[in-house]
Amino acid sequence: MPMINKLFKSSGFKRISIFVFIALILYAMKSMINLILLTFIFTFLMNRLVQFLESKIPLNRKFLVIVSYACIVGLFSYGLVMYLPMIVEEITALIKQLTTFYTSKHDNMVLNYVVRRIEEIKISSYLEQGFTFLIKYFTDISKITLQVLLALLLSLFCLLEKPRLIEFTKKFRTSKISSIYVEVEFFAKKFVGTFGKVIEAQLIIAVVNCALTTIFLWLLDFPQLGGLSIMIFVLGLIPVAGVIISLIPLVIIAYSIGGMIKVLYVGIAVAIIHGIEAYILNPNLMSSKTNLPVFYTFIVLIFSEHFFGVWGLIIGIPVFVFLLDVLEVTDSHKV
Numbered sequence: 001m002p003m004i005n006k007l008f009k010s011s012g013f014k015r016i017s018i019f020v021f022i023a024l025i026l027y028a029m030k031s032m033i034n035l036i037l038l039t040f041i042f043t044f045l046m047n048r049l050v051q052f053l054e055s056k057i058p059l060n061r062k063f064l065v066i067v068s069y070a071c072i073v074g075l076f077s078y079g080l081v082m083y084l085p086m087i088v089e090e091i092t093a094l095i096k097q098l099t100t101f102y103t104s105k106h107d108n109m110v111l112n113y114v115v116r117r118i119e120e121i122k123i124s125s126y127l128e129q130g131f132t133f134l135i136k137y138f139t140d141i142s143k144i145t146l147q148v149l150l151a152l153l154l155s156l157f158c159l160l161e162k163p164r165l166i167e168f169t170k171k172f173r174t175s176k177i178s179s180i181y182v183e184v185e186f187f188a189k190k191f192v193g194t195f196g197k198v199i200e201a202q203l204i205i206a207v208v209n210c211a212l213t214t215i216f217l218w219l220l221d222f223p224q225l226g227g228l229s230i231m232i233f234v235l236g237l238i239p240v241a242g243v244i245i246s247l248i249p250l251v252i253i254a255y256s257i258g259g260m261i262k263v264l265y266v267g268i269a270v271a272i273i274h275g276i277e278a279y280i281l282n283p284n285l286m287s288s289k290t291n292l293p294v295f296y297t298f299i300v301l302i303f304s305e306h307f308f309g310v311w312g313l314i315i316g317i318p319v320f321v322f323l324l325d326v327l328e329v330t331d332s333h334k335v
Helices: 002-009 011-028 030-056 061-103 109-120 123-139 141-160 162-174 178-219 225-236 241-285 294-308 310-326
Strands: none
Touching: 011 030, 011 178, 030 061, 030 141, 030 178, 030 310, 061 141, 141 162, 162 178, 178 225, 178 241, 178 310, 225 241, 241 294, 294 310
C-alpha cells in the first residue's frame, strides 16, 4: 500500500494521468477534430507570419493581424470562385484517365507486370481513396468552407487577443487547479514546439515541391496541371510516402502521353526534387528529432491512417515527434 500511495503521488504518474485525460477528451471530441486541427494550424502559421511582419514593418500588431487575415480570406475567396470549377473538372478528367489506363491491356510486358503488382499490393485502392477524398472535399464545399472560415475566425480572435489570453491563462497557475495547469502548460509548450513547427516545415516543403514539380510537368507538356498540382501539394504534406504515392499517377500519365521516354524524364525530375527536399529543405526546416528512420516513418503513417484516416497521414509524424519530445527521446547518445 505505501508503494501504491507513493506511485499515485509521484509527479510522473500525475503527468501520465493528465496526458491520458487530455487524449480521452480529444477522442470524445473527434467529430470536431477538423475544426480543432485547422484552428491550431491557422493560429500557429498566422502567428509566425505576423511575427515575421512585425520584425520587418514597424506597424501596430493588431493592424498587421487584421491585414494578414483580410489578404488570406480575400485570396481564398478569389481562388474558390475563379478556379474551383476548373480544378474539379481537371481532377475528374485525371481520375478517368488513370482509370482507363489501369483497366486496359498494354503491349508492354513490364508495364502489365507492374500493373498486376500494383493491384496485388492494393496501391490502386489507396489512390482511389485519395482522389475520392479530394473530390468529396471539393464537391462538399459548403461544409469544408464553413469549417475553414470558422477556424480562421477563431484563430483571428486568438491572435488579436493573444497578450490578454496569455495573461488570463496564467491566472490558473495560482488557482486551486495549479498542479493540473502546470502539467497542461508543459504539454502545450511541447506540442507547439514540435507539432506546430513540423507542420510548418511540412507545409513549406509541400509548397516548394508542388511549385518545382508543376514547373517540370509544364515543361513536359502534361495535361490537367491544376488537378495535378493540387494532388502533388496534398500528397506533399505526407512525409516520404507522399513522394512515392504521387509518382504512380505521374508515371501512368507520362507513359500515356509520351511513352517510356516521358517516364524517364518524370523519374529524373522527381529524383532531383526529392534530392532538394532531402538534402536542402529537410536539414534546414526539420529539427534533428524528425530525422526518423524510413521504417519508423511508414509504421507511424500506417497506424495513424488506420485510426485517423486522411488526417492521420498529415498529422501522424508531427504527433509522433511530439511524443518523442515528451519522452525526451533525443540524439544525444549517438553511437
